[in-house]
Amino acid sequence: MTFESRWVQAPAHVAEAEPGLPEGFRAAGVACGLKPSGGLDLGLLVSDAPDTTSAARFTRSGVLAAPVLLTQERCRLDAIRVVVANAGNANAATGRRGIEDAARMQGGASMAAGIREDQVAVASTGVIGVPLDVDKIIKGILAARGELAPYGDDTFGEAIRTTDKFAKSASLDVALPSGTVRLTAQAKGAGMISPAFATMLCFVQTDAALAPETADLLLGVCVKRSFDRISVDGQLSTNDTAILMASGASGVRVAPESEDEVRFGEALDYLLRRLAMLIVRDGEGSKRVGRVVVHGGHEPHVTAASRAVADSPLVKAALHGGDPNWGRIAQAVGQAVHSAPLPVDIWIEDTQVCAAGAVRPYDERALAEAVAGEEVEYTVGLPGEGAEAEVFFSDLSHEYVTINAEYTT
Amino acid sequence: MTFESRWVQAPAHVAEAEPGLPEGFRAAGVACGLKPSGGLDLGLLVSDAPDTTSAARFTRSGVLAAPVLLTQERCRLDAIRVVVANAGNANAATGRRGIEDAARMQGGASMAAGIREDQVAVASTGVIGVPLDVDKIIKGILAARGELAPYGDDTFGEAIRTTDKFAKSASLDVALPSGTVRLTAQAKGAGMISPAFATMLCFVQTDAALAPETADLLLGVCVKRSFDRISVDGQLSTNDTAILMASGASGVRVAPESEDEVRFGEALDYLLRRLAMLIVRDGEGSKRVGRVVVHGGHEPHVTAASRAVADSPLVKAALHGGDPNWGRIAQAVGQAVHSAPLPVDIWIEDTQVCAAGAVRPYDERALAEAVAGEEVEYTVGLPGEGAEAEVFFSDLSHEYVTINAEYTT
Numbered sequence: 001m002t003f004e005s006r007w008v009q010a011p012a013h014v015a016e017a018e019p020g021l022p023e024g025f026r027a028a029g030v031a032c033g034l035k036p037s038g039g040l041d042l043g044l045l046v047s048d049a050p051d052t053t054s055a056a057r058f059t060r061s062g063v064l065a066a067p068v069l070l071t072q073e074r075c076r077l078d079a080i081r082v083v084v085a086n087a088g089n090a091n092a093a094t095g096r097r098g099i100e101d102a103a104r105m106q107g108g109a110s111m112a113a114g115i116r117e118d119q120v121a122v123a124s125t126g127v128i129g130v131p132l133d134v135d136k137i138i139k140g141i142l143a144a145r146g147e148l149a150p151y152g153d154d155t156f157g158e159a160i161r162t163t164d165k166f167a168k169s170a171s172l173d174v175a176l177p178s179g180t181v182r183l184t185a186q187a188k189g190a191g192m193i194s195p196a197f198a199t200m201l202c203f204v205q206t207d208a209a210l211a212p213e214t215a216d217l218l219l220g221v222c223v224k225r226s227f228d229r230i231s232v233d234g235q236l237s238t239n240d241t242a243i244l245m246a247s248g249a250s251g252v253r254v255a256p257e258s259e260d261e262v263r264f265g266e267a268l269d270y271l272l273r274r275l276a277m278l279i280v281r282d283g284e285g286s287k288r289v290g291r292v293v294v295h296g297g298h299e300p301h302v303t304a305a306s307r308a309v310a311d312s313p314l315v316k317a318a319l320h321g322g323d324p325n326w327g328r329i330a331q332a333v334g335q336a337v338h339s340a341p342l343p344v345d346i347w348i349e350d351t352q353v354c355a356a357g358a359v360r361p362y363d364e365r366a367l368a369e370a371v372a373g374e375e376v377e378y379t380v381g382l383p384g385e386g387a388e389a390e391v392f393f394s395d396l397s398h399e400y401v402t403i404n405a406e407y408t409t
Numbered sequence: 410m411t412f413e414s415r416w417v418q419a420p421a422h423v424a425e426a427e428p429g430l431p432e433g434f435r436a437a438g439v440a441c442g443l444k445p446s447g448g449l450d451l452g453l454l455v456s457d458a459p460d461t462t463s464a465a466r467f468t469r470s471g472v473l474a475a476p477v478l479l480t481q482e483r484c485r486l487d488a489i490r491v492v493v494a495n496a497g498n499a500n501a502a503t504g505r506r507g508i509e510d511a512a513r514m515q516g517g518a519s520m521a522a523g524i525r526e527d528q529v530a531v532a533s534t535g536v537i538g539v540p541l542d543v544d545k546i547i548k549g550i551l552a553a554r555g556e557l558a559p560y561g562d563d564t565f566g567e568a569i570r571t572t573d574k575f576a577k578s579a580s581l582d583v584a585l586p587s588g589t590v591r592l593t594a595q596a597k598g599a600g601m602i603s604p605a606f607a608t609m610l611c612f613v614q615t616d617a618a619l620a621p622e623t624a625d626l627l628l629g630v631c632v633k634r635s636f637d638r639i640s641v642d643g644q645l646s647t648n649d650t651a652i653l654m655a656s657g658a659s660g661v662r663v664a665p666e667s668e669d670e671v672r673f674g675e676a677l678d679y680l681l682r683r684l685a686m687l688i689v690r691d692g693e694g695s696k697r698v699g700r701v702v703v704h705g706g707h708e709p710h711v712t713a714a715s716r717a718v719a720d721s722p723l724v725k726a727a728l729h730g731g732d733p734n735w736g737r738i739a740q741a742v743g744q745a746v747h748s749a750p751l752p753v754d755i756w757i758e759d760t761q762v763c764a765a766g767a768v769r770p771y772d773e774r775a776l777a778e779a780v781a782g783e784e785v786e787y788t789v790g791l792p793g794e795g796a797e798a799e800v801f802f803s804d805l806s807h808e809y810v811t812i813n814a815e816y817t818t
Contacts, residue, residue, distance in 0.1 A: 358504020
């Protein structure tokens, strides 16, 4: 699939690659019977390189799913060599039994791959509050072991998706000063999102050699600029997980504070922002994508205001209807920033509609045309300078209501 | 209209009264041409008692509408004798001109009623970011002056409504130890809400005699327990205004710390909670009303968790669909309270579905029946004791999307 967005452009040293994992990785996805549809629902990803390094980030929810708790507590997050992931059941709000089930998944994948348990990460996505049928998963792991392949990223990616309407994966060649490396990723999510049916997972692989500290630094920065900056419905999941694994099999080492690190970071940044954008585009029922950029002098204010605009059902409904209803932008900003009266500036695309808190004359027909496209940009100016925050968000549609009101657990 | 809700019961000393304002008040509503429909859109309310006391509360938005700014800055909030209010235009995000227009409304109403400008409160509701046609309003004020009547609360109430599907007013007789007083109110709002088309206004009148401090204390406490505890879409308005006026014309004095004060407070509490409930029931597109009660040991946690549940589009969509999807309750609580892992308890109606963070076996059919009614109650237990918070909320429907996506300013 060709990816295009004016907001997310590939750096010059990054090129689309043929499908297939970076050297050192194998993967597979199989159907183990968790999805009622009979679709692929169990994924296994293995790095054959003993010195693989890794980094991970997880949801900040207070209600953590069992696989997140287990992976955080019983896994060496800097040396993950195996990921076992299932769709169809989030294994969340499942108590002690949930932890035991996640541990059985970890143990099963460890035996199948012949790799220590504390190097196996576990991830789940699907309905909350239903005990996991772990026997099916163990059988699935054994089946997946027999199908592990360098080109298994496609079935692995399919096995972790739920309500997603399209695949969210990428395979890139990254030209570093020290050599070219491969960077691939598989993500799922139709938002941040519908916790009963879909959460955000992302697995990233590279054959570059990264110190664990470098992997952690780069993943942390790039997650903050991508998955942390999107909203389908403003709902934080119980299961969100992002894992970067580096096999080192290319022989190209990305040293700290080197030009290689800068270039690799740019490529990872592009990759994660691209996948984040795909998640927003595939937001449940979504037709249009909005981007709000808030600038001003106070970091907490620009962050809160950008979130308030992106999460507002009124702004989302107006985006859906192609309505340049900027009063709702002003309202959402006022809800987030209480220091009244607030001299707020608002632009929709290139048209300023509000200056220092007051309406500004504009061409209504031109503005209506500007919000009729697939991507709409809103800019908000608060007093002061130096701080800026952006959020990408999907619209609010009838289909979102249908998906979330008519689906019954 | 008969009002019934298991959550809002009239105290024994409060009885439904005949329509009509308390002694000392006159009101009227007229059509001045702001609503495209030609409906009533300008309301005037006057107290003829020179010693009228009052209290007021306003939105906490940072983007304050001109009438809110003007009333806060140029009105004696403890001695309001006149309210002039319009629907069809919020006079918000209108800058200096908006303030001048609000001042002309205040001046016009002052002249019409023969009462000092600083005793005139101004309120507006409707679309944001459109300059007000204040000439129409001045003509409307003159027309309303000729129609002021003790029974004008019905047209006044109609003139402040916008997308509201039904009237939100009440007329009560309150038996106090020192005598019986009348308590009436007119509210509008199809939520907290759609800022481009509807905001929350509430005007309360009584012929009891209250010191300004008593009026302020009672209004403050009762607003916190009513309008502060509802959510249609979690969107704070730019124009919310609540004003209590006491003419004293009944001769019954409500003294501080007296039994009269306790009883009057109970009646006011009932009145505002009843109107708040009507606003939630009339929430845009709403079919069902939910109540979430969160208890635990930490005040900020129970407050944040109750808001998170009530504002969640996933919980609202499940409420709409009659889906007992308690995983979404757990998810919303986890989003608000980050101290993981959280041993959360969840009940839907009388059925406990989650204990200490883990699913509990329950009768699925009985639960499905329990969430099929017009009112659904969710209870959440967090660790500890002593703190509790409740929020009433409407559901999320296709009609909400239609109203907010297809309406164009």
